[in-house]
Amino acid sequence: MFLQFKREVEHVLKAALDKASYEHRALELETSEHADITSRIAFSLAARYRKPPAVIADDIVRNISIPPANRTLISEVAAMGPYINFYVSDSFLNATLERIKAGNTVDVDKRDTKIIIEHTSANPDGPLHIGHLRNAIIGDTLARVLKRSGYRVETQYYVNDMGRQVAVAVWGVSRFGLNTDKKGDHAVADAYIAANRMLESDATYQSEVEALMKRYETGDEAVMKRYEEAVQRCLAGIKASLHRLNIKHDLFVFESRFVRTGDVARIIEELKRKGELKYEGSAIMLQLEGIDKELVIQRRDGTSLYTTRDLAYHRWKSARCDRMIDVFGKDHELVSQQLRKALILLGVKVLPEFVIFEFVSLPSGSLSTRAGRYISADELMDKIEERAYEEVDKRRSDLSEDKKREIARIVGIGALRYDMVKVSPEKHMIFDLEEALDIEKKGAPFVQYAHARACSILRVARDEGITVPESADLSLLRADSEVALIKKLSTFEYVLENAARELKLHPVARYARELAELFNIFYKNCPVLNADEELRAARLVLVECTMRVLHDVLSVLGIEAPEEM
RNA sequence: GGGCUCGUGGCUUAGUCAGGAUAAAGCACCGGCCUUCUAAGCCGGGGAUCGCGGGUUCGAAUCCCGCCGGGUCCGCCA
The missing domain is CATH 3.40.50.620 (HUPs)
Incomplete structure (x- = not known):
């Protein structure tokens, strides 16, 4: 949903720049902690038009016209000093969940381009x-x-x-x-x-x-x-x-x-x-x-x-x-x-x-194969699965042996894959086996755990005969941690698009971790099954949507998503 | 020697290409939270002359020049 919001922002900003007769090259849009999308364009216009950036930002904002609420995902635009800040609307939040619930975690088109990767x-x-x-x-x-x-x-x-x-x-x-x-x-x-x-x-x-x-x-x-x-x-x-x-x-x-x-x-x-x-x-x-x-x-x-x-x-x-x-x-x-x-x-x-x-x-x-100086992938995988097993065994003695082995495999291999893509490739790595085996503090298990927790809520709900509703009043989801989580869900397609364009993977790993973190905060602050019926219905939708996106981002990283761990 | 590349809290990193809002995270450390859906979790805290020195700019981790340190390539190897 975020890409559509971004396209709308581009459209209204461009129109305003034309209207106010500012010549420009790029719109200089970026995500920011201060807004959903921000533009820094006033800085670059400042030099050419010999006016303070804040004045230009203000001028541009006065020329922006946002379409009526039923035809846009933008709720508000404001100049904050030199920055032009755009904010998403309620309908954006609701539409994000509806779209994910319908199975579209990202908004992508099939392309004809065939790519061979060696x-x-x-x-x-x-x-x-x-x-x-x-x-x-x-x-x-x-x-x-x-x-x-x-x-x-x-x-x-x-x-x-x-x-x-x-x-x-x-x-x-x-x-x-x-x-x-x-x-x-x-x-x-x-x-x-x-x-x-x-x-x-x-x-x-x-x-x-x-x-x-x-x-x-x-x-x-x-x-x-x-x-x-x-x-x-x-x-x-x-x-x-x-x-x-x-x-x-x-x-x-x-x-x-x-x-x-x-x-x-x-x-x-x-x-x-x-x-x-x-x-x-x-x-x-x-x-x-x-x-x-x-x-x-x-x-x-x-x-x-x-x-x-x-x-x-x-x-x-x-x-x-x-x-x-x-x-x-x-x-x-x-x-x-x-x-x-x-x-x-x-x-x-x-x-x-x-x-x-x-x-x-x-x-x-x-490393040298010739000299026999290497750690083989097999040896590493054996060790990391073994270490993961110790952690699973420690926490879940209630599970069957097969189940524990299965979870250890998923967690161990996941941790390994995550570790390899979480840093940018031009960084030289000195491989420390002990550190690699330190399963407990890894990125992948953190994300997998969030997924397992989401599954757990849905499982307990099912056991109690509560189903995720076809439709719910999603506008009830306006607590800080709910809004933050929904916004994060909406940006998966944006992260994916950037990764595909730049051929950079570590932002995807980062996104997965951040999404998991926001879910954990939501999990702490917003009880689902004990909430009133209407709120519970809406939160169940949010949990299901989060589970889907977590599953999707993990699968893009080639990491399996366990239903329990 | 020349080319490419990396240098950001104690450790591992993001941000650098397209310079702008208090430099952002994880681990480690300190202190809190399990009679509510899995504590592999959550909340709070301390901790950074962004390798060093110049320059450009209203503004530099980011751009330019020089230097220092690590990696790598410069095979009738692959």
């Missing part, structure tokens, strides 16, 4: 660790935000099956075998780590790995079979971990396919025609405008490189979508710029947008 894309040489987790959770949440905003979204996992790391893993699996008792990704990691140790101690094995890579690139069937076994085993494990996190990719795309289809060779030929190249033996280097470092697109031995295959992948993607977004770690930033420039050179129309996140490191240093 995320996670961890090398299939071991299990996901907490660095990959940040990528996966950001990518998945972004996909959910865009889907909820009406876009058609496809998520892809780009499988780097042609790189040296994977060759080492395959070599290691052949040499040391796979422990079939272990989850596939962990078994592959064992072989990979052992292989790396051996390669470090004796360089003669390096040539075996290189031979393996060459034979894979040329499509040697026996080698492809060995790759297939190791990579699929590893991916099966990775998929299982992602599944636990409530993450599923629509498509897994193997980089080797672009070599086999000849796309990579075609890309190199095209770049030879269109680009500024340097040759050193058979090695080919591409000079890109504005980037000092040239991009190597073919090795001296004639084999392809990650970047070239990635170019082919992006061109392939561009033909299948209207926008594409890559979720990358900060270490890929330069590469992503080179990729973009090279795609422009190739005449590709749909260019990638990048969501870049900073690294996750451990207090002991940076």
Whole structure:
């Protein structure tokens, strides 16, 4: 409902500015603690019209005409010094609840735009660790935000099956075998780590790995079979971990396919025609405008490189979508710029947008699969669910074992997901396991708890034979905490819209927490079931609406909403 | 060395792109609240030279310049 209110504000403000003959660029609207929407436009007009901002604000307000109450959601506009403050009407509050009750928690249109989001894309040489987790959770949440905003979204996992790391893993699996008792990704990691140790101690094995890579690139069937076994085993494990996190990719795309289809060779030929190249033996280097470092697109031995295959992948993607977004770690930033420039050179129309996140490191240093220095996602999830179980057990000894396990899983995974998106991605994270496991003071459980409380009221009501009424006198809901809660419910669509436009997720996490907080305050101040019949009816509607929006925002964050906890 | 990026109460952060209303939250700390719908909750309190130094402006956490500190990239790796 908030978006409609905002459109109305834009309309009346624009009309007033025209009427008073103020030329303007933007309306400078923002939400504020002092009003429902405020405009700071008087500040920027002050310089041009050489009048104090407060005088201009006053002048504008005198020129604003608000339509009659039955045709607007604006109740009032007032100049507060230099600020022009707009306030919502009673009908806005009522309409907000009616709309949510009817099932529309947000006001969005279906859009034709199809967006491909690439995320996670961890090398299939071991299990996901907490660095990959940040990528996966950001990518998945972004996909959910865009889907909820009406876009058609496809998520892809780009499988780097042609790189040296994977060759080492395959070599290691052949040499040391796979422990079939272990989850596939962990078994592959064992072989990979052992292989790396051996390669470090004796360089003669390096040539075996290189031979393996060459034979894979040329499509040697026996080698492809060995790759297939190791990579699929590893991916099966990775998929299982992602599944636990409530993450599923629509498509897994193997980089080797672009070599086999000849796309990579075609890309190199095209770049030879269109680009500024340097040759050193058979090695080919591409000079890109504005980037000092040239991009190597073919090795001296004639084999392809990650970047070239990635170019082919992006061109392939561009033909299948209207926008594409890559979720990358900060270490890929330069590469992503080179990729973009090279795609422009190739005449590709749909260019990638990048969501870049900073690294996750451990207090002991940076993460490394190769060195075995990482906390695997599985280990982390096991521990956090275990810790969540202790908390559930402490509070709800009345529940069955299965129920307690289920709640612990929902709370634990939720806490993990929330933690990863609550801060802006450019913030470097030093991952502290103890802190991550401190379930009690997490954002997600707080929001989930509010949801469970709302469900609890509705459940107790149902048990007493009280149903949420079809219609109620919603104008009874005018206590401070009721009004604040309804206003918060109305802004979910605004938060979502901003998140989808800016590709920023932490405001969504913040919103969820704030909504939960306002519900908790309402819960404290406004008894529902013990209120008089009419008030009880209205409050039941409010509780149901809040439950829906909490459920919706949690699902956008990929977090399950428990009905009790 | 060059590029990108981060630096805000004890800790973790929001706000920075588009400069404006007393710098906003969580955790931690101190003090209150369970005969009423789940206390994973609510109420109150203390605590910040917004890394440092200049500049622009009526006004700077926000813009510009310089410096300091952390991260990262600058491979015929991925």
